Amino acid sequence: MENKKILIVFTGGTISMSSDSQTSKSVISSNESDLILKIRKRFQNIELLTLVYSMKPSPSITSVDMLEIGKLIKDKIESDQIDGCVITHGTDTLEETAFFLDIFLSTRIPVVLTGSMRNFSELGYDGFSNLLSAILVSANPQSYGRGTLVVLNDEINAAVEVTKTHTVSLGTFKSMEFGPLGIVDEQEVIYYRDSSYHRQNLSPVLLTSEVEIVKVYSGSSGHLIDYLIKQPTIKGIVLEAMGRGNIPPIMVPSVIKAINRGVKVVLTSRCPMGRVRDSYGYEGGGHHLKQIGVLFAGDLSSVKARIKLMLAVNCANVNVEDYFEH
Ligand SMILES: NC(=O)C[C@H](N)C(=O)O
Numbered sequence: 001m002e003n004k005k006i007l008i009v010f011t012g013g014t015i016s017m018s019s020d021s022q023t024s025k026s027v028i029s030s031n032e033s034d035l036i037l038k039i040r041k042r043f044q045n046i047e048l049l050t051l052v053y054s055m056k057p058s059p060s061i062t063s064v065d066m067l068e069i070g071k072l073i074k075d076k077i078e079s080d081q082i083d084g085c086v087i088t089h090g091t092d093t094l095e096e097t098a099f100f101l102d103i104f105l106s107t108r109i110p111v112v113l114t115g116s117m118r119n120f121s122e123l124g125y126d127g128f129s130n131l132l133s134a135i136l137v138s139a140n141p142q143s144y145g146r147g148t149l150v151v152l153n154d155e156i157n158a159a160v161e162v163t164k165t166h167t168v169s170l171g172t173f174k175s176m177e178f179g180p181l182g183i184v185d186e187q188e189v190i191y192y193r194d195s196s197y198h199r200q201n202l203s204p205v206l207l208t209s210e211v212e213i214v215k216v217y218s219g220s221s222g223h224l225i226d227y228l229i230k231q232p233t234i235k236g237i238v239l240e241a242m243g244r245g246n247i248p249p250i251m252v253p254s255v256i257k258a259i260n261r262g263v264k265v266v267l268t269s270r271c272p273m274g275r276v277r278d279s280y281g282y283e284g285g286g287h288h289l290k291q292i293g294v295l296f297a298g299d300l301s302s303v304k305a306r307i308k309l310m311l312a313v314n315c316a317n318v319n320v321e322d323y324f325e326h
Contacts, residue, residue, distance in 0.1 A: 058090025
């Protein structure tokens with residue numbers, strides 16, 4: 001059997017960190033050669049290619065980084081150089097990069113993100129096992145056509161469904177509403193189900209238009225929206241609204257102002273599960289918001305809806321409304 005070629009792209013995060021000898025705090029330590037050395041021996045019929053994109057903690061990963069990583073992988077896939085790809089990433093923003101790649105790359109080739117919750121110096125460092133499982137998933141024929149995947153703690157989750165749920169737990173990545181797609185059990189990749197999500201491809205060349213998130217709470221005003229729509233590069237605002245998708249009436253004039261200025265306003269919920277819908281007819285309720293032109297993001301979280309809206313407003317000749325419920 002011919003060797004499968006799996007590309008590992010390192011971007012940073014705790015998986016590439018150790019404890020600082022003076023402060024004992026986690027800092028970047030560029031341990032990728034140790035990781036690869038230990039892991040390479042485990043595989044037969046898998047050739048590992050490696051590339052260090054960056055050594056950043058994931059709060060430092062920008063939209064431009066996501067685009068660069070996406071272009072890099074797209075290029076390798078289109079030139080037939082790889083059969084699968086694993087990206088190591090900090091866990092704080094892993095779900096955002098994963099979802100970005102899910103929309104940006106229209107490929108059936110498995111693209112898998114992984115990371116770790118403990119650093120290289122800590123007892124119980126989970127980087128080795130997570131990387132090992134991620135490679136197994138990316139090389140498995142059953143992983144084709146499932147969109148971008150996230151593998152940590154031996155669970156396989158879909159980028160669109162998964163979120164970081166716990167600040168320190170090794171089992172932090174959960175698809176809270178649907179459960180994992182599958183597991184890695186003693187190096188065997190087992191799928192339980194497909195992801196039901198309908199994938200839409202958006203591949204902009206540049207990201208010049210910006211999208212911000214406004215969290216809605218009891219006592220929210222329209223001031224943040226008023227401020228944002230004065231910024232020249234703003235093309236979208238995601239509202240992380242209440243419950244089914246409702247906002248205080250005092251915010252409505254600012255939302256109308258934003259829409260009249262051509263800024264796309266997308267509705268999500270601050271509830272961790274469930275869809276937004278136009279169920280409520282009162283002022284600021286979902287039905288009222290739909291009538292004034294607010295777009296609905298289904299069950300996407302605010303951070304994922306922001307990624308989708310950012311990709312849509314940066315694509316030439318794309319009707320943003322086609323990518324959201326309206
Ligand atoms: N576990 C981690 O990777 C968290 C780290 N703060 C990061 O996202 O870079």
